[in-house]
Amino acid sequence: MSQSAKALLAGLRRQIQEISPEDVDKKIGTGVKIIDVREADEFKQGHLPEATFIPRGFLELRIEDAVPDREREVVLYCAGGSRSLFAAHNLQELGYQNVSSMAGGFQRWKEKGFDVVIPETLSESQRKRYLRHLIIPEFGEKGQLKLLKSKVLLIGAGGLGCPAAIYLAAAGVGTIGIVDADVVEESNLQRQILHNAAGTGRPKVDSAKDALLAQNPGINVITYKERITSANAEEILRDYDLVIDGTDNFPTRYLINDACVLLKKPNVYGSVFRFEGQVSLFVPGRGACYRCLYPAPTPSELAPSCQEAGVLGILPGVIGLLQATEAIKWIAGIGEPLIGRLVWYDALRCVTRTYKLRQNPHCSVCGEHPSINTLQDLEWACAV
């Protein structure tokens, strides 16, 4: 027996609890899940704070990811309060026990003057490009927008910087800065994958920029063809959200560390030697820094740079990508950041080991009474 839509709605109003905009406003931030069941073009024009967007057509398919707990309180809303009644009915049939529909919908919410969030959205071409990010529930459009707005500075366009940069570009990090004073040499090509044989003799920053923009024309690449020093470090770092240390020598590592501590920038550390590598994330105020890990510079007879020691070409690829992964996690705010842990990787045995990395209260730059308050270049003879 068929019934009119009007009669069907009237029936649902008796079965489904309706909730006023005033009561929804009071519930925001108390653990209730608010779901906007309208269409994408409606959602884009404004929605309730903390609302999760699941259009009605996908509700049954996506609700279990969004609300795994069927006893959790769920409030649905649409434009006028009708579609959300149908949607609430469907959720009840799926076993959700505490579902209500906001009376009068978004229209009444706005009329009452409650907060409206206008979402930043991706363009159609961005939506296509980053689709595989967008469909990860923990990442989604929110994570992608964070990446697109972020600014990451890579210091060194070498073995670590190249693989990190190409994946950050591909992932849609909106602004990538690259600092490197060197030119491409033939001996770099065994591992520095942004550069190619035809580019030998070109500045690495130019070669890197071309490769990154070819991969993703939708990002900005800013180049600094200079060495990072105590004179320019603060000026260069200032505008960035995060720094990736991909340098090949101790003095620059200490300088980057000190600059990041003083400017409170997260510093993703990585270094390699023959078949082994190290990775960590130093976040000022949240955990140890490089000087907590290694308080004093290393004499070069025990730790030569790659130039003197050799490195398996693929190794900085592994370590650089671990650095890039930490950068993306940090920016998107997902997962457990590598703060307070040092990961050590041995390619020959294919093992990783994790060591605790504690903040040193006596650290000369991030300790309780730091002796380093301004940047200084270390006097150092790099070559053995």
Next chain:
Amino acid sequence: MAISVLIPTVLRKYTSGTDQVVAHGASVREVLQDLERQFTGFSQNLYEADGELKAFVNIYVNEEDIRFLQDLQTPVQPNDTVTILPAIAGG
């Protein structure tokens, strides 16, 4: 007591290229002394003139940095793993 010690790349020239060796001792200091007995020259770059460990060489007992335990006096037990991890700079 037999303690497993992980040898960093730079020190493998003393251990004939071996990356994992067994040493004996009840503390980190004793383990390092035993390594010097087994592999002459092994520890010559590890100490300052005053006998303290150099600040660019980290030693871990299992996953703990001995600077936050009892430095070279840190006791070790069978089944512990001691890791020597000097700073590396390559990129």
